[in-house]
Amino acid sequence: MGEIAPMRRLQAGAHQGRPYGGHYMTDKNLRSATLLVHQGRDRDPYTGAAAIPIYNASTYHHPEGQAGEYDYCRSGNPSRDQVEEAIALLEGGVRGFAYPTGMAAIGSALALLKSGDHLIAPEDLYGGSWRYLNTVLPQQGIDTTFVDTTDPAAVEAAIRPATRGIFLETPSNPLFKITDVRRVAEIARRRGVLTFLDNTFMTPLLQKPLALGIDVVIHSATKFLGGHSDLMAGLTTVADAELGKRLKHFQNAFGAVLSPFDSFLLARGIKTLKVRLEAAQNNAAILAEHLLAHPAVGRVLYPGLPDFPGRQLHHAQASGPGAVLSFELKENEQVGRLLRKVKLPIIAPSLGGVETILTHCWSMSHAAIPVESKRRLGIRDTLLRVSAGIEDVEDLWEDFAQALA
């Protein structure tokens, strides 16, 4: 019997005397379309593979008892590294983190607060975030004051000695209120308060909160970053290395990490973000105009409309209106009829997919918020949210028109 050949081991860059991967992408100021495609690493350093492998291993061999770069999947995984680097690169952060859902990202980011701390948050925000701030954080001894964050003076007035964080969403969900990010960040910095911003609606392609002074940027990557309604993921990124260290510690200690397969799928989704979001945004703008002109429609909330109240402020801090809009029907009975008759959009919570998604906020995305609060905030049961997809916009409008008729 012949000798058994030694197992072939892959060595970085062994094939051509130069690394395949390198860090070229961080060397230069590449444009967003290029960064999205290549991200932080665009070739597997061992084989040159154009797609980073899905490393499913839960643990890693420690040669001679010494850990290498990776020792255990929860602590670090090459497939997850790819998306974590990507979000940091795209947002202009120093470090990124990937979680299994957007809510896990929010929870992990807010772990920077401790018992006795106080948080300020906007009145209208995603129902899941509202629930977390109202039911989970109080149990940990963290109280939240909800204020109209579009008024920086109101934010400042709500700051107490125990205030450690300000949580923002802009545009807000689902009422598209615009908060002046620079001004609130400046107040927070002056008062020694951390700022968190949920950038899900805009993505780093349209709005870069770290450059506006925000400390922690949060994403539900289930939405535009993933973009295909087929995975759940959350991301955070920070510009400060110390904050990054603390978030890394929490991520590893909690263990709410994004799986290798979903990391691969998210990195894959990010590659087409620009083409998808630009197409979806164009469609949203056209739908907003058609809806505005329709007799059954009351008001339309979309930062791209000429008479949108926060238009000027939004465009001073973001480079586009995005692909999500809300509208109100004049009559309550029209809601059920529209939802029954519409054929093309998915009627569901969520947004940011290639498919157009129509949400009845009252009963879906914001169901967690009590009726009284919804009424006070102005979230009416006639309000519908549209996440424009990348279908042909004529098909979309024809469908809306027949359902509104």
Place this chain on the structure above:
Amino acid sequence: MDADFQSCLETRLVQLGVGRDEKTGAISFPIYPSATYRHPGVGESTGFDYTRSGNPTRQLLEEALAVLEGGARGLAFSSGMAALTTLFLHFSAGDHLIVSEDLYGGTYRVLAQVFGKLGLATSYVDTTQVAAVAAAITPRTKALLVETPGNPLLGVADLEALGRLCRERQLLFVVDNTFLTPVLQRPLELGADVVIHSATKYLGGHNDLCSGALVTRDPELGERLYFLQNSTGAILPPQDSWLLVRSLKTLSLRMERHCANALQVASWLQGHPQVTAVYYPGLENHPGYALSRRQAKGFGGMLSFRVRSPELACALLKRLRLISFAESLGGVESLMTLPAVQTHGDIPEPERLRLGICGSLLRLSVGIEAVEDIIADLQQALA
């Protein structure tokens, strides 16, 4: 998808699988990894018996492929070569094929080294010349296989004229639509009987899966090719079928950007002193320009160019920083290939040189990055 919305390709692509899983309403159709299926009773079937014969996830993809190409039947394979090989199994010993001479080296290899030995004869012809194709037809000729635009020299074949010729002479007309995809070119509408794809390329579009496809216009031929697919078993697995469906959702957007970027890169290369020739059907001086405009909606994302010397080609490949030096094409990332060594290395040297595939010819699959970055990388690599 609702039957009322079947007009626009973009909408069809995006809505693939939506509403198909009635039980849960899942937007993303599930991956069925199951190899086999429980039978309700003896002699009864749910429609699915064994995954090689049929799988719900692959079926979604195969139906989508048929719709996109405007055919009766779509079949998905584990690679482009598996699709091609399955098609070649349709022929018998003694049959004769006519094939484009400007074609992928792997096709040449399987015809010369595998099917040649099984008694299938092949003639390689310049299929941009209809008369040359007509002259090569023998009593034993059974089919014409055309790649258009050609690989790597991007020659354009007249699909309508070749379709007429094939109908008159009763040849099966097969078109490899890998370079343009049904978003830009629909060969079945121009007279082709079968469309073939390496779906690894633009259909997949992310350099992360290997797959192939066949689409037939005629249901009976579709059934015959399905028989061969099931009998020989080179099927696309459920996970990759799902990934390919996911890819198709952005196909239209990706192709638009590939085309726009390629045209800009081609125009830029034309003005570079180190570049002696550029092959891209979207350039007005390309011999296939007018024909491309007539039979396709765009010129695609592939181009080739010649530099002053083979040494310069090698130096350029070493200096590339953004563009990867790799085989394959059609992904969101830009890739450059040296056809003489890589994709067309299996074609004998004299034949290769006659075709113009020498060491100074480079093929570029233009990605969807910012075109300024692609040009900046070429500029520094050509300097």
